[in-house]
Amino acid sequence: MGAAVIGTALAPSANAWWWGKKGSEKASITVYTALEDDQIPNYLKSFERDYPNIEVNIVRDSTGIVTAKLLAEAENPQADVVWGLAASSLLVANDRGLIQGYAPKGLSNVKPSFRDPAKKPSWVGIDSWISAFCVNKIEAQKNGLSIPKSWADLTKPEYKGHIVMSNPASSGTGYLSVASRLQNLPSEEDGWNYLDALHENIAQYMHSGSKPCKAAGKGEYPIGVSFGYRAVKQVNMGQPIEAVFPKEGSGWDVEANALIKKDKIKPAAKTFLDWAISPEVSREYAKSFAITAVETDVPLPKGFPSNPEKQLAKNDLQWAAVNRERILAEWAKRYDGKSAPK
Amino acid sequence: MYFKKNSNKSFNILLLRILIIFVFILVSFFIIIPLLPLFLKSFSDNKNNFIGLENFINYIQNPSLTQSFINSLKVAITTTFFSVLIGFIYAYALTRTRLPLKKFFNTFSLFSLYIPPLAVAIGLIYIFGKQGLITQGFFGTIPGFDINLYGFNGIIIGEIFYCFPQALIILVSALNLSDQRLYEAAESLKASPLRKFLTITLPNIKYGLMNSFFICFILSFTDFGVPKVVGGNFNVLATDIYKQVVGQQNFAMGATISIYLLVPSILAFLIDKNFQKNEASLISGKSIPFKPRKNLIVDSIMFIFCSLILILVIGVFSSIVLASLIKIWPYDISLSLQNFRFSNVAGNGYEPYFNTVFMSIYTAIFGTIFVFFTAYLVEKFKPLKKIRMLIYFFSTLPIAIPGLVLGLSYILFFNKPSFSVPFLDFQIFNPFSLLYGTMGILVLANIIHFFTVCFISATTTLKQIDKEFEEVSESLKVPFYKTFLRITIPLSLPTILEIGSYYFVNSMITVSAIIFLYPAKIPVSSVSIVNMDDAGDTASAAAMSTLIVLTSLFVRLIYEFTSRNVSKKSSVWINPLET
Numbered sequence: 001m002g003a004a005v006i007g008t009a010l011a012p013s014a015n016a017w018w019w020g021k022k023g024s025e026k027a028s029i030t031v032y033t034a035l036e037d038d039q040i041p042n043y044l045k046s047f048e049r050d051y052p053n054i055e056v057n058i059v060r061d062s063t064g065i066v067t068a069k070l071l072a073e074a075e076n077p078q079a080d081v082v083w084g085l086a087a088s089s090l091l092v093a094n095d096r097g098l099i100q101g102y103a104p105k106g107l108s109n110v111k112p113s114f115r116d117p118a119k120k121p122s123w124v125g126i127d128s129w130i131s132a133f134c135v136n137k138i139e140a141q142k143n144g145l146s147i148p149k150s151w152a153d154l155t156k157p158e159y160k161g162h163i164v165m166s167n168p169a170s171s172g173t174g175y176l177s178v179a180s181r182l183q184n185l186p187s188e189e190d191g192w193n194y195l196d197a198l199h200e201n202i203a204q205y206m207h208s209g210s211k212p213c214k215a216a217g218k219g220e221y222p223i224g225v226s227f228g229y230r231a232v233k234q235v236n237m238g239q240p241i242e243a244v245f246p247k248e249g250s251g252w253d254v255e256a257n258a259l260i261k262k263d264k265i266k267p268a269a270k271t272f273l274d275w276a277i278s279p280e281v282s283r284e285y286a287k288s289f290a291i292t293a294v295e296t297d298v299p300l301p302k303g304f305p306s307n308p309e310k311q312l313a314k315n316d317l318q319w320a321a322v323n324r325e326r327i328l329a330e331w332a333k334r335y336d337g338k339s340a341p342k
Numbered sequence: 343m344y345f346k347k348n349s350n351k352s353f354n355i356l357l358l359r360i361l362i363i364f365v366f367i368l369v370s371f372f373i374i375i376p377l378l379p380l381f382l383k384s385f386s387d388n389k390n391n392f393i394g395l396e397n398f399i400n401y402i403q404n405p406s407l408t409q410s411f412i413n414s415l416k417v418a419i420t421t422t423f424f425s426v427l428i429g430f431i432y433a434y435a436l437t438r439t440r441l442p443l444k445k446f447f448n449t450f451s452l453f454s455l456y457i458p459p460l461a462v463a464i465g466l467i468y469i470f471g472k473q474g475l476i477t478q479g480f481f482g483t484i485p486g487f488d489i490n491l492y493g494f495n496g497i498i499i500g501e502i503f504y505c506f507p508q509a510l511i512i513l514v515s516a517l518n519l520s521d522q523r524l525y526e527a528a529e530s531l532k533a534s535p536l537r538k539f540l541t542i543t544l545p546n547i548k549y550g551l552m553n554s555f556f557i558c559f560i561l562s563f564t565d566f567g568v569p570k571v572v573g574g575n576f577n578v579l580a581t582d583i584y585k586q587v588v589g590q591q592n593f594a595m596g597a598t599i600s601i602y603l604l605v606p607s608i609l610a611f612l613i614d615k616n617f618q619k620n621e622a623s624l625i626s627g628k629s630i631p632f633k634p635r636k637n638l639i640v641d642s643i644m645f646i647f648c649s650l651i652l653i654l655v656i657g658v659f660s661s662i663v664l665a666s667l668i669k670i671w672p673y674d675i676s677l678s679l680q681n682f683r684f685s686n687v688a689g690n691g692y693e694p695y696f697n698t699v700f701m702s703i704y705t706a707i708f709g710t711i712f713v714f715f716t717a718y719l720v721e722k723f724k725p726l727k728k729i730r731m732l733i734y735f736f737s738t739l740p741i742a743i744p745g746l747v748l749g750l751s752y753i754l755f756f757n758k759p760s761f762s763v764p765f766l767d768f769q770i771f772n773p774f775s776l777l778y779g780t781m782g783i784l785v786l787a788n789i790i791h792f793f794t795v796c797f798i799s800a801t802t803t804l805k806q807i808d809k810e811f812e813e814v815s816e817s818l819k820v821p822f823y824k825t826f827l828r829i830t831i832p833l834s835l836p837t838i839l840e841i842g843s844y845y846f847v848n849s850m851i852t853v854s855a856i857i858f859l860y861p862a863k864i865p866v867s868s869v870s871i872v873n874m875d876d877a878g879d880t881a882s883a884a885a886m887s888t889l890i891v892l893t894s895l896f897v898r899l900i901y902e903f904t905s906r907n908v909s910k911k912s913s914v915w916i917n918p919l920e921t
Contacts, residue, residue: 030862037873057862060873064588069858071591072753078779078862092591096388138673170581170589204492204574207584214878219473219672233878238670328590329404336406336577 027268028055032070034063035084035255039288046280047272054268062208063089063172070260074098077262080269083126083276086172087254090123091321099123100261105274106294114254114293124277125254127289130311131177132228133244134213139222148223150247151181155197164204164212165225169328169336172253173209173227178331179320180251184313192330199335217241229288232303245305249313254293354821355725362726362733365716369736371774372790376755380747384597397598406577411602414563414578416494418606421501421562426554428502428651429509435644437517438543440636447648449902451514452844454655455507456894457662458851460871461887462503463571464665464880465658466491470499473672475661481672496572501562503655508561508795509554511844515802515837516550517543522632549805553798556610557741564603564744567854579603580744587746600747607742659891666884681885694867695889701784701866702849709789709796709845714838717800718830722812723822741794745854752787753778753858779861787859788849796841803837804830836905843901847894 033040037060044056059079061069067089070079074096082090093099094116101120114125133154135147145162148154154163166174182191203221206212212224213231217239228250231243257276259269275281277294286298290308305311387393401407435441436448457465469475470491479486489495528538544551566580573581579599587596667677683691716737720730740748756778760769777783807830815825831838853868860866867886874883 037870037877038879059860059862061857061869062588062872062876064591065857067591068588068593068750069753071593072750072858073757075754076757076759076775076778078757089591167585167589169585207570207581207589208876210876210878214880217878218467218471220467220471230878237878238674240673324590325592332404332406 026053026055027266028057029080029266029268029272030057030059030078031081031083031272032059032061032066032079033083033085034061034066043281043284046278046284047275050275051268051271054271056272064170067092070098071096077260079260080262080266081260081272082256082258083272084255084257087123087125087256087317088172088175088321088324090256090258091317093258094122098261100259100265102259102270102273104257104270104277106277106279109279109294110277111293111295114256123254123256123258124273125256125293126277126282127255127285127293128252128291128312129173129255129289130228130245130250130252130291130308131173131180132226132231132250133246134216134224134226134231134234135242135244136216136219136222136240137242138240139216139219143222145222147242147244149244151194151198152248154223154225155194155201157201159201159223161201161203162221163198163201163223163225164206164215164221165198165202166209166212167205167207168331170207171209174205175324175328176251176253176315176320177225178251178327179323180249180313180315182327183315183319184248192334195331196334202335205335213241228290228304232301233288235303243303245311250311252312252315253317358719358723358822359725362719362723362729365719366729366733368712369716369733372786373736373739373793376751377743377747379754379758380593380597380751381601383594384601386594388592388594397594398601401595401598401602406582410577410579410582413494413576414580415606417497417501417569417578418559418563420498421505422555422558424498424502425505425558425562426509426513426551428506429513429554429558430551431644431647432506432651433510433513433517435648436514438632438634439644440634440641441644441648442641443645445902447652449898450652450655451510452507452847452898453652453659453891453895454503456847456851456891456898457503457659458868458871458887458890459500459504459567459853460571460875461662461884461891462500462658463568464875464884464887465661466496466499466572468661468665469658470496478672491572492574493572493576496574497569497576497578500568500572501565503658504565504568505558505561506651509558511795511799511840512550512554512557512802513547515799515806515840516547525632550802553802556613557795557798559610560607560741563606564742566744566746583744583746587750593750596747596750600744603744604739604742607739662884662891663888666881666888668881681879681881682889694865694870695886697781697864698850698867698890699893701781701788701864702846704781704785705788705849706842706846708785709792710838710842712789713793713796713841714800714834717797717804718826721801721804722809722830737797738794740790740792743791745791745852745856746858748787748791749855749858752783752855756783781861781864783859783861784856784864784866787855788845788852791852791855792845792848796844799837799841799844800834803834807833839901839905843897846897850890850894 168174213226216224290304
């Protein structure tokens, strides 16, 4: 069989489908993204209209998988462009020399905190995702719980065993909540004390950013610590969810684009990056995200706080990236060892 | 295969040697060599500096390791016990009793293997989760019962779903192998049923029993799909790898933990191999197949047992079908077929589904040929003993490699345009890199990922076929390939078809290796299920899962039909189910 597979693969006459339709006339680029599957077609509409000669092949996976794939392919990169991946992941990729700095057209429209400050930035943001709580109103009422309004509320004894949260060791969303708590209390020690108290109430640390919110939506647990876009989306899907943006401010990260370093950088890749921060597509981003890197006139999506920028807690992305290994080791030592199910 | 008539013995042996070496090279390139770069990483930091055993020491010093390791062992031991027990009773019912509706139970025996793992989790949550049908007592109509799904219990149920069909496959082929004459002899000596069971049945199947212990243990020890979704805070080694590789992109540590994962697998292999030494072929060309007699009590107990198992499996599947039809579980239970359109799913519609079907067909065809031929060469011949042992050892390794590790290893190996020769400034083109980005890499990854169970199932069958055939052929100066084509293949056809359908259904549902490897232009449905669920679209994910289950069921029916016709023509004794 091995011979057969190789034989087929070597035969140039193997059908186009086997080869993934290689060799079409259009210029084609491969785009790795962690944007949500159902949003991508809407975003791409204006690109397809303006650049009918560029074929865009999307590979969509969760942040962790896309990042792992990028790093594993380092020797012979397959992607031309990364679109909408956590800036913290792009910092890792840049650290390994996988990214080519590029200043896309219209860079001056991007807010300064949403891009790498270098002249040819390694990453340029498109929107920001922020932590939020999903509270299931029906289940909260059943269990006689009030709706928590702040991070501090979450440590109240009444919520014991009712809260699920993303595991920071396996999910970027979990990490941004943890990193934000550590940066926003008077000292890091206070941050850890807070996390100790929170841990007392946590029923489960889940291996995905969106799952706590999904679990809340299905009533598995009344409260899920997740992120804003997800919370608002589930409200709009008709689930009995209240999206809570904590009083003390939300942890946040930026979804950003980058050009992949390779021997032959395709012009179409740059065209795509220029388009990806254009006002037109930014308007589409703004329909789902409260905060976009390029200011738009789109009204705030339903369910977000009225002044979303104010909702952002203090956050140094570089600090969060540099200290990640240390923080996760400490986190695992404190909360991950005692893993008896409750 | 037809060379000019040449019954020259030395030519035969030369040809055999060449074939064995050829298979050895293939197995090395597809299993061992791709793993090397990743394993080398376990001795380096993430910047590729050599740091010796530091990763291993760091990991051991981490207090959660001991816990994860103990947890993994607990899961593996419990799962193995229940899976083999259930698999054994079910297999016994299918082969040694007059179970009513036997054909039905046979068709549905592997049903839980058709359900994508994520869908099993969705189904389990809908039944046993905090809002589950049973937990809430069918919307409060009867008293609810909470099994505490998240954690150890959930993992065990999920793993048994996944492992018991695998034990079943092996035990069915082992139990099929029997000699009526032994039972008749026992009867004339007035042996009690228990005594017959202990002295004839059990010794007869000890090889199959041992293998199913081995397979269930390793599968549940290394699987991360189930613990990831219903494991709660119950950490196991495989989720530790997930956290390192996907959560933190720490490949070096991920590789380190993978090596720890391999340890029990290698131990199990050694025990298994040692055990087999005492194994002699129990069935000779003169054996008469066992014909079960009617026994009302045994048959009814078996019927109830098999029904209970199927009710649970079909119950989980039904809740997946329901999930695909319901608007907002559990708050708005109105039904619609909307979710089967997949129009919102990144515009791919049905494309991933058809890609997956074709990928699974290719895997089934090429995989079956490769695996059977490998097993044949290893099992039936005497030359090159050491190399055959190595092929056997390599073939048992893939089961211990988590899909995620296999996927990453394949990227590292197959995406490498050339190899540099150590100490020389010289590059060799990597011909395998041509596969990367094609359907070929997906097919190959699947073939290797599921290789072990198929290989063991093929060897089990080949052991049943008396070596007399080869010996007689040799003395009659018939070249071995003629014996292979005219005797071995026809006799093994039921198993060959079984391997094909095993490859097919597993390729339909697999995620872990494929998610790293699928090319941009070949989206596959198991990945789109994950993406749909990620986007919160449980209903579409469930709809796609339903489609996959139905496809596998359809293939199983084709298999049943074909194997019925085949076994009529080929050996009667190899599959008494149909007698």
